Amino acid sequence: MSSGAKAILARSAAASLLVLAAVAMPAASQAEERPLFISLGDTTKAPIGWVEFCVEYDPECKTKTSQPRDVLMSAQAWKDLERVNQWVNTHVKPMTDMEHWGVVERWNYPDDGYGDCEDYVLLKRRMLIQAGWPREALLITVVRDKRGDGHAVLTVKSDKGEYVLDNQNDQILLWSDTGYRFVKRQSQGDPNAWVGLGDQRGTPATATSR
Numbered sequence: 001m002s003s004g005a006k007a008i009l010a011r012s013a014a015a016s017l018l019v020l021a022a023v024a025m026p027a028a029s030q031a032e033e034r035p036l037f038i039s040l041g042d043t044t045k046a047p048i049g050w051v052e053f054c055v056e057y058d059p060e061c062k063t064k065t066s067q068p069r070d071v072l073m074s075a076q077a078w079k080d081l082e083r084v085n086q087w088v089n090t091h092v093k094p095m096t097d098m099e100h101w102g103v104v105e106r107w108n109y110p111d112d113g114y115g116d117c118e119d120y121v122l123l124k125r126r127m128l129i130q131a132g133w134p135r136e137a138l139l140i141t142v143v144r145d146k147r148g149d150g151h152a153v154l155t156v157k158s159d160k161g162e163y164v165l166d167n168q169n170d171q172i173l174l175w176s177d178t179g180y181r182f183v184k185r186q187s188q189g190d191p192n193a194w195v196g197l198g199d200q201r202g203t204p205a206t207a208t209s210r
Contacts (some may be wrong), residue, residue: 034161034174035175036160036162038197040198041198043195044196046192046193049106052106052107053107054192061192063191066190068136070158071133071137071158072159073159080131081128084128084165085165085172087127088120088124089170092110092115094115094167100114100115108122117168120152121153137157137158139186140191141153141182141183141186142183142185143181143182143183144181146179153165155175157188161174162175182197184196184197
């Protein structure tokens with residue numbers, strides 16, 4: 001093959017690669033974009049577990065309404081979240097309420113080292129509040145997991161999006177990366193008021209998950 005023909009083929013191959021890259025980039029960009037925030041619905045009933053928790057831990061639930069506050073998700077804040085999530089997931093052993101307390105549903109702190117999903121959430125929330133995190137950004141959330149079962153996670157609302165601390169996963173994920181269906185959660189302004197959550201499309205704002 002002549003040097004001229006080789007040069008033409010080389011230029012043709014390079015042009016083809018550029019075209020393929022141009023087509024692939026928008027698709028990749030779309031794949032990386034996830035909804036930052038969950039769309040909120042109407043006010044709804046608090047879970048019975050929370051209501052009964054507030055009877056037992058009355059002082060913790062006697063809170064005044066306040067303005068919503070989001071966390072500024074700095075590198076240090078992210079490390080704090082990872083540390084708390086990992087510590088609780090490691091030190092608390094899973095046990096159903098029936099095995100633990102002899103009842104179907106009971107929300108409690110896992111101070112004896114055992115608990116179910118709500119207990120993990122309560123402890124993570126308490127540890128973060130004690131570390132100075134705003135209560136308004138730490139929201140107990142009810143979801144349906146990938147099997148369709150009821151489950152509780154802690155949603156952390158930040159300027160970078162809403163992230164989930166989960167006893168089923170040591171990795172902290174953007175809410176839209178969890179594969180869960182979000183049902184309801186605490187209001188930012190009042191932990192005793194609960195709001196329904198919209199579908200998985202969330203709000204238009206998007207970002208790349210950590």
